Amino acid sequence: MDYIKNFAPSWFASIMGTGILAISCKLFSEYFSVLLPVSIFLFWFNLFIFFLFLVLWILRWLLFYEKAKDDLFHPIISSFYPTIAVAFLVIAGGYIIILHNTQLAEIFWFLGTLLMIAFAFLIPFIMFSHEKIEISHINPGWYIPPVGLIVIPIAGAFFEPLSTGVYKELITITNFLGYGAGFFLYIALLAIIVYRLILHSPLPGTIAPTLWINLGPIGAGNIALINIISKTSFISVKEPFYIFSLIFWGFGLWWLVMSIIMTIRYIKRAELNYTMSWWAFIFPLGAYTASTYLIGKILHLKIISILGFFIFWLLFFIWCITFFKTFTNIKKIFKG
Template sequence: MFEACESKLDIIKNFIPSWFAAVMGTGILAIDSLLYSTYFPILKSLAYLLFYFNIGMFFIFIIPWTLRWIMFPKNAFADLKHPILSSFYPTVAVACLVLASDFIMIGNNMFIGEIFWWLGVVGMLIFSTIVTFYMFKSEHIKLDHVNPGWYIPPVGLLVMAIAGSLLMPHSSGLLYELITLVNYYGLGSGLFAYLALLAIVMYRFILHNPLPSALAPTIWINLGPIGAGIIAIINLVNNSPLVSVKNPFYIFSFLFWGFGLWWTIMAIIMTIYYIKNLKLPYGMPWWAFIFPLGAYVASSHLIFNLFKLNIVDYIGFALYWLLLFLWTITLIKTINKVYTGELFKG
């Protein structure tokens, strides 16, 4: 009985911040399934199944995440100051924002969607500030610590404007102004923070050692700010009366999508390189395959809706099946490692 109790405490103690990346990935897969159900109607049923599964997963994860702050605050704060793990703390807030989009688009529940959106906004404002502050004042960050996981705070800021823009037509007065401010704050700060970090990460890729094998899946995270940025721009332009001339933003989104396609090819090539020449051991960073690719798939469908280029939607649909395959493999491996307890060993 003591060993069982100790094991449960280990789950709480070693519940690292990146667990909510699974909620992010499952949530965007649900949305993509709904978007591409026009090709296969059965995908709509899958979207609802994933939606409800994701809600349950979020509430299961939030328990050990919260208890860790109460029972093991030293461990929680240590991760918050860690040059790599700290960037994954905002995933809990991004998970709320993704669930907000799920409730609005799949659940058709604007009320609950808005609750999750506000929770995500508050979480992002807190964690994006704290994580960046600790990085700015740290004296121990080295080039070895630079990795695409650093994009997660900017991604979260960008995602604020996705569901937030859908709330704008349903609000008025001071609340409308506040939601508008939050959306533009998220889009502006997230986009420019991403561009700054992009230069730093590219510098590391070109002039430094390759990423450790355990972090190799984070190469895909670059698709996160690209896909989320495109969706945020299009949604905000479509739902904001402040923008009278929309075409330049649409063209910029298409250019951004083109960069994403190039990075998708690079990510696939680099992943194959790691599999053949190095290693690609399973770990929680595998969830980095999912949300970024899912965001890019969703952005592909939005670009198609704007420009009616079928080839763009075909590319997105092909990548959807890659996304579904990666999600399935990652989920199976995660469940297996949870069952054996390997994911909770200190």
């Protein structure tokens, strides 16, 4: 029963990370063909683990309601609850990019979107009405709800040209709602989190990997913007948006280098022992990797494409280490 009782909502971050790695493998298989079967294997493996986690997540609410509820109202843990919704959305993207199955993709996208919109209101409401939040609770994990909103149009944009009538309009509005709300919430939280990083003590080593989550809104934001602009029928002038994506990508490159520098600092101080927060390395870096591929492709910038390939291998390397550490520490993790 410990596996159910101690099943943290952050476990779905591993689904997000593995899912974006699978998609990145598919994208970069253009340059290295062996990555294509790897992407397919990772997708199906990830889908199996997703349903296993989904069962555990539901059982935890049924059998250990109070503990699940306490996590929902925790100023740090609560931000990880939307990872289940993002996992649905990432799998939808995998069905589109890897398997070219828009029917199943739409089901996962629809469920993920409903969950994400619900969490997008629930988590901020809990934060706004919470009476015991302190500056020490502020961390980049707070980006997860905005990231989830931004991820909605990544797959959602593909359904806009395939739809008609009111349903088409609903998809379009949902895509712009996700991007608009997520992007501006990210901007607001960016100021708060940078304030905390400058004026408060450094993040403890247990959540230090969340520094990489800064890449999530940037990487996912660029992919979402490019997909919306490319797929939305009434947008005819696209170039200015692509230029903005390049500017946004540049900000991400700064965050990537800064994240690496800060991570090295934690390693040198022996403060980076394994925890589940290591999965915070993966999805943000994967989203930035995929966005680098898309920007290099659309703007025909070979240097960015080459850089994206190197970032991809960094992503693959960190995923392998994190997966191995997670697998070898499963019993320890679930003992609580």
